[in-house]
Amino acid sequence: MAQQLWSEAMTYKEISYDIEEGVLTLTMNRPDKLNAFTRLMLTEMLDALDRADADDAVRAIIVTGAGRGFCAGADLSGGKDSFDSHARDDRPSGLNRDGGGLLTLRLYDCLKPVIAAVNGPAVGVGATMQLPMDVRIASDKARFGFVFARRGIVPEACSSWFLPRVVGISNALKWSYSGNVFPADEALAGGLVSEVVPPDQLLPRAREIALEIAANTSSISITMIRHMMWKMLGTDHPMEAHKIDSRGVYHLGQAADAKEGVTSFLEKRAPQFTDKVSHDLPEFFPWWEEREFK
Numbered sequence: 227m228a229q230q231l232w233s234e235a236m237t238y239k240e241i242s243y244d245i246e247e248g249v250l251t252l253t254m255n256r257p258d259k260l261n262a263f264t265r266l267m268l269t270e271m272l273d274a275l276d277r278a279d280a281d282d283a284v285r286a287i288i289v290t291g292a293g294r295g296f297c298a299g300a301d302l303s304g305g306k307d308s309f310d311s312h313a314r315d316d317r318p319s320g321l322n323r324d325g326g327g328l329l330t331l332r333l334y335d336c337l338k339p340v341i342a343a344v345n346g347p348a349v350g351v352g353a354t355m356q357l358p359m360d361v362r363i364a365s366d367k368a369r370f371g372f373v374f375a376r377r378g379i380v381p382e383a384c385s386s387w388f389l390p391r392v393v394g395i396s397n398a399l400k401w402s403y404s405g406n407v408f409p410a411d412e413a414l415a416g417g418l419v420s421e422v423v424p425p426d427q428l429l430p431r432a433r434e435i436a437l438e439i440a441a442n443t444s445s446i447s448i449t450m451i452r453h454m455m456w457k458m459l460g461t462d463h464p465m466e467a468h469k470i471d472s473r474g475v476y477h478l479g480q481a482a483d484a485k486e487g488v489t490s491f492l493e494k495r496a497p498q499f500t501d502k503v504s505h506d507l508p509e510f511f512p513w514w515e516e517r518e519f520k
Contacts, residue, residue, distance in 0.1 A: 240267040242292070243274050248285035248440035249433055250278050250338075257293025263300050263351045268325045272332055279337045282502045285440035285448075287336070288432045289359065290343040291352075296368065299350025300326075326351040326383030333358040334384075334456060335512075337449045337503050339439055343432040344368040345425065349407060354381065356418075357388035360452065361435060363421040364410040365428045370418060371407035391459055393417045444483040444499045446506055450474055457514050470513060477508035 242253045252274055254261035261267075278284045291297055333340060333355070342356040344364040349371040356362050372389070374381045381389070381402055389398040397416040401408070410422045423431050439448060454474065458467050478484055483501040490497035 236270070236273050238270045238274070240264060241270045241274060243277070245281075245284060247437060248283060249288060249436040250284045250286070251288045251290065251429075252278075253290050253292050254297055255292045257291075257295070260293070260295030260298035260347055261291040261352070262298045263326070263355075265325060268329055271329055275332050275336055280504065282445070282504050284338055285445060286436035287338050287340045288343050288429070288436055289340060289356075290429065290432070291345055293346075294367070295346040295352075296342075296344045296348040297352030297355065298347050299352050299371075299373070324382045326354055326385075329355055330358045330383040330385075330388065336452075339436075339448055339452060341432050341435055342419075343428050344370075344410075344419065345428055347371075347407075349373055350377075351383055354383035354385040354388070357383070357385055357392055358456070362419045363423065363428065363431060363435075364413060364419045365425040366410050366422050367425050368410040368413070368419075368422075369407050370401075370410075370413050371405065372401045373405040373407065375403065376405035442497070444487065444497075444501060445503050446478065446481065446483055446499075446501045449503050449507060450478065450511070453512070453514075473510060473513075474508070477510070481506065 238255075240254070240256055242251075242255050244251045244253070252271070254263075254267060254271075256262060256264075256267070275287075278287055329351075339361070340359040342359040342362040344356065344362065346365065346367055347369045348356065349369070350373055353370050353372055372381060372385070380386075389402070392398075393401075393416050397418075401416075410419065413419045414422050421431065454467070454470055458470075461467065481501055483499045483506075486497050486499055
């Protein structure tokens with residue numbers, strides 16, 4: 227996991243990358259197009275996530291959109307051939323992989339907690355990219371749409387796996403069958419987001435959540451918890467959780483952060499955690515089976 231994967235020379239054109247107080251804000255930055263998703267934006271997002279994972283100064287990530295949109299879905303400027311991979315010039319040779327799926331799989335494996343701050347329309351991949359993010363909050367101006375059946379395609383970005391797990395099978399099918407674009411209060415009622423706030427409170431609230439993590443927790447604990455929770459969604463018995471719980475407590479219990487966590491509690495002071503995700507994760511991480519696209 228320590229291998230450098232990102233390009234230090236890359237200058238982002240369609241996203242912005244801003245770190246403050248341990249919180250990285252990734253902003254999709256095509257406001258004139260409601261941040262419609264392009265192959266370049268995908269490449270930049272993947273690079274930014276690699277860069278964030280390798281940077282111990284990044285304790286949490288917020289993803290949002292510039293202007294009045296979060297992400298209006300795939301860029302359809304290609305007209306009727308927008309989803310036809312054979313008609314596009316940007317298709318990687320020999321591959322027919324869905325770009326949204328590349329992003330959500332990368333988010334699924336992210337080492338840092340990810341918060342979606344949905345500021346406006348989030349349609350198609352703009353909705354599905356949020357599903358592997360850990361906390362989703364929305365402005366009351368946000369709109370959501372799983373519109374694939376209205377475009378003659380199917381849900382992408384691994385959403386047939388993520389969406390039922392996030393909102394339940396009935397809501398997942400209702401929204402996917404209708405293709406309706408629905409308001410933030412319906413997303414809240416259906417469990418797609420956990421909070422709806424006025425537009426001017428969206429980023430401050432997202433930062434409040436992120437800073438609480440950054441200020442009070444062990445980065446090693448957070449990375450382990452994130453993957454324990456997500457990876458357990460596919461197991462068939464709680465014994466699998468017991469196995470990884472036991473290994474985690476055994477190995478982390480010997481580490482500096484566990485000793486500091488107990489000492490700071492007993493001394494009634496804020497903890498000063500020192501373990502780093504870049505080199506202090508337990509030797510059995512990542513423990514899940516490697517899967518390749520074939």
